[in-house]
Amino acid sequence: MRRRHRRLTASAELDITAFLNLMIVLVPVLLLGMVFSQIRMIELNFPGMETGEAPDAESFQLVVTLLPEGLEVADSERGLIEAFPVAGGRQNYAALSSLLQRIKGRVPEKTDVTLQVGPNVDYQTLVTAMDTLRSYPAVVAASVVEAELFPDVALVSAGETRALAANPENGDREGA
Numbered sequence: 001m002r003r004r005h006r007r008l009t010a011s012a013e014l015d016i017t018a019f020l021n022l023m024i025v026l027v028p029v030l031l032l033g034m035v036f037s038q039i040r041m042i043e044l045n046f047p048g049m050e051t052g053e054a055p056d057a058e059s060f061q062l063v064v065t066l067l068p069e070g071l072e073v074a075d076s077e078r079g080l081i082e083a084f085p086v087a088g089g090r091q092n093y094a095a096l097s098s099l100l101q102r103i104k105g106r107v108p109e110k111t112d113v114t115l116q117v118g119p120n121v122d123y124q125t126l127v128t129a130m131d132t133l134r135s136y137p138a139v140v141a142a143s144v145v146e147a148e149l150f151p152d153v154a155l156v157s158a159g160e161t162r163a164l165a166a167n168p169e170n171g172d173r174e175g176a
Contacts, residue, residue: 062103082099091125112154
């Protein structure tokens with residue numbers, strides 16, 4: 001006697017449970033670990049006054065001029081405080097920071113400064129100068145923090161023909 005073998009025709013089901021579990025865990029981990037592009041913004045205040053408003057005569061207006069030849073620090077009322085010519089092809093940000101720290105010590109409530117930018121100053125020099133004006137590294141409780149100098153920076157064009165002033169040698173420094 002011959003037996004007939006029937007083939008069992010069963011549909012095969014895909015078991016994707018393990019794959020779905022992997023995706024449920026993997027997607028949030030990848031999203032949390034992803035570094036989004038960070039954009040740092042520097043807030044600028046452009047100088048200008050409302051119509052009919054007069055500036056205070058006794059106010060101290062600190063002006064820092066950034067030129068390809070160097071840096072100048074001046075008081076708009078009294079004139080040049082100090083000039084820092086470029087040395088070795090680099091701006092002297094350390095001397096600028098030191099002078100600004102001394103000025104901040106004398107006028108601690110002052111938070112604004114005007115930055116005049118000369119022609120042909122590259123972007124990185126401008127950003128480094130703004131960072132130098134805004135804060136300096138200070139040691140507090142055995143850790144380095146950024147101490148505030150003049151965080152309110154107003155940006156102005158210095159003009160096409162602006163040149164670095166001569167540094168007052170042993171002269172009268174009324175502004176500092």
